[in-house]
Amino acid sequence: MTSKTLYIVVCGAPLASRAGDGVRAARAAGWDPYLIPTDAALPWLADQDLDDASVITGNRTPDQPRRTPPADAVAVVPATFNTLNAWANGNAHSYALTTLCTALGARTPTVAVPFAKKDLAGHPAWLASLAVLRYAGIQVVDPHDGSASSLRPLDSGTGDRVAMDFTWGWVLDRLGDSRI
Template identity: 75%
Template sequence: MTRRTLYLVTCGAPLASRIGDGVRAARDQGWDPYVIPTDAALPWLEGQDLDGVRVLTDNRKPGEPKRAPAADAVAVVPATFNTLNAWANGNANTYPLTTLCAALGARTRTVAVPFAKHDLAGHPAWLASIAVLRYAGVRLVDAHDGSVASLEPISSGTGDRVAEDFRWDWVLDRLGISAE
């Protein structure tokens, strides 16, 4: 079996508490995952079993070799208001955003799970960013039920429950390419 590289970009929201499950699910489907957290996601990773995968947090230093092969696919789980808007606007001022902007420019297969409360999801920038990412080919998956037809905001106080009910096959199946 030929293993392919999957970048798991994660942002600071309750769904980041499930990134270890995503690592295992990806490996079970033949992927070599690399975790790329935003600064806000780092506390959510503490204590998780990441099954020995590399966690890439900063840009490499001059002369330092690449730390991961090029991605065959990218999953952004969860994609918070801040990261999703910055990504859609082409802001590459952090390592995770640089990774996402480069993947979008390279047309790397990408799935994202938007995760924002009603007040943030109602902001016009959110709606515009969703449209930009869809136009660019990013497959957006609803965190509640895996739907690609609609995206429901996260009701205040329900993030932990949404994270608990989340299924990684919603993301991995929508990558649309087999790792085998």
């Protein structure tokens, strides 16, 4: 089986504490993963065993070669309020957002795991952004149970528990149908 390239975009929320597990699960499923963290995710990655995964941060300079092969798929785990809204609006003001906007425009198979508390998920921009991304073909997975048909916001103070109960197979199974 030929390895396919998976970009794992990581945002700053408790589920980012499971990025190393995602790298290992992706490799076990035949993917070659590249981690692309937002600035807010970097502290969550600092003490993790990332299994020697390539971590790509910041934009490259004009004289630098491309740092990754083209993505066959993208996983956004977790997708925070800020990143999800910026992505849906086409705001490519960071390397992670440029990666997401490019993948959306190229119709690269993408799964997002939104991770927002009730007070943020109650903001009208959240529902509008989810609708835009779903319309564009992004698969949305509930971090509580892997559901693709419903999405529950997090109760305040439950992020760590939801992160610990999260199963990377929920994301990789959805991408499995996208493999070439």
